Amino acid sequence: MKHILIAAALLTGLMATGFSQSQEERREDGKDHSLPCKQERLVIQAHGPTGKANLDHSDFWTNFTAAEFSALDNPATNLFNQTAINQHFAYTFRFPGWPGSNGKECCRCIEGATLTVTFKALQGGPPQSATSANDVISILSSLAPGPSHVVTSQILWPSGVKTGQTETLTFKIPCKYLANGHLSIFVEDDTAVVSAELSLLRCCLEDDRK
Ligand SMILES: [Ca+2]
Ligand SMILES: [Ca+2]
Numbered sequence: 001m002k003h004i005l006i007a008a009a010l011l012t013g014l015m016a017t018g019f020s021q022s023q024e025e026r027r028e029d030g031k032d033h034s035l036p037c038k039q040e041r042l043v044i045q046a047h048g049p050t051g052k053a054n055l056d057h058s059d060f061w062t063n064f065t066a067a068e069f070s071a072l073d074n075p076a077t078n079l080f081n082q083t084a085i086n087q088h089f090a091y092t093f094r095f096p097g098w099p100g101s102n103g104k105e106c107c108r109c110i111e112g113a114t115l116t117v118t119f120k121a122l123q124g125g126p127p128q129s130a131t132s133a134n135d136v137i138s139i140l141s142s143l144a145p146g147p148s149h150v151v152t153s154q155i156l157w158p159s160g161v162k163t164g165q166t167e168t169l170t171f172k173i174p175c176k177y178l179a180n181g182h183l184s185i186f187v188e189d190d191t192a193v194v195s196a197e198l199s200l201l202r203c204c205l206e207d208d209r210k
Contacts, residue, residue, distance in 0.1 A: 039203050042199070044095070044197065045196075046198075050078040055072070055073050055090055059149055061140070061147055061148040080195070089191075091196060097204055098180070109179065109201070112173050113175075113198050114199045116171075116196070118166060120194050121167075122191060122192055124160075124165070132157055133157045134188075135155070136156065136187075140186060
């Protein structure tokens with residue numbers, strides 16, 4: 001009961017000074033975020049290996065069989081700027097300083113992320129055809145409702161597409177899906193991912209940041 005009373009008193013004080021947003025988050029995860037922290041923008045440009053050490057299995061839906069995940073988790077075929085059709089793409093963004101990333105909790109998300117992904121069609125076709133046209137991006141978080149863990153998903157080329165056509169999409173991801181320190185994207189098989197960037201506003205304890 002004492003904690004609840006203290007939280008209520010803090011809430012009143014913080015709302016009076018205009019910091020109601022951070023207080024909302026403190027209540028949401030039940031942890032004490034009242035220590036001073038420094039706001040900064042974290043920008044992660046996806047690059048490098050996409051398989052094995054990169055993918056966080058917990059972000060992926062549970063009906064993805066072990067064999068299917070193993071095929072996806074292959075750095076020889078899961079590539080940026082893929083040129084071959086029939087190869088899925090997946091990538092896990094990891095946020096330094098989050099719980100689970102280095103054993104310490106010293107940073108937290110204070111404003112949802114902006115995810116920007118650029119795609120290239122490898123096999124043109126009319127709407128809904130089994131080409132690039134029917135390919136879907138799914139954004140996955142282990143904190144999104146199971147068993148799919150899909151935060152959001154979208155058909156990339158709903159009006160059909162020509163081979164070689166490119167497109168850039170932007171997605172907004174709420175903080176509640178980022179609290180585990182990672183977020184994954186999955187893009188279907190006839191579309192290449194040219195680039196992917198995630199940007200979020202975070203707050204880090206000043207003497208414990210890594
Ligand atoms: Ca295909
Ligand atoms: Ca396809």
